[in-house]
Amino acid sequence: MPNVKKLESYLNFLTTRNKVISENIANVGTKNYQRKDIAFKELLETEVNGLIKTSNSRHLGAANNDTESNLKFEVIVDKSSDNVSGVNNVDIEKEMAGLAENTINFKMTTRKLNNYYRTLREVIKGGGEG
DSSP states (O other), rough: HHHHHHHHHHHHHHHHHHHHHHHHHHHTTTTTTOOOEETTHHHHHHHHHHHHHHSSTTTTTTOOOOOOOOOOOOOEOOOOOOTSSSSSOOOHHHHHHHHHHHHHHHHHHHHHHHHHHHHHHHHHHHHHOO
């Protein structure tokens, strides 16, 4: 169950990241707008990638305790003075690449969660026996 909590935390992260990237894209032409980003991204992705690559609690990197995920992240403002777009520090190509990556990660994570809940439902029903 701790893996499910981490995946749910990762989905929350990806949803927030999607909103932040979308806001950056929407403001690419807004004078003096400062792009936003998500802090602690690397920590969160490292945790999730570690649990996704494991399929058994005896495998290395698998969560083997019952503690709930405490992965945290926050939206931060990029204070760099790079005038990438001509009016602010938003690089549209970088934001679009980030949006594509975020979409792929979201789809992969939702599939992982859907598979977990589908398996759980099958176990509760008795594995389709009847």
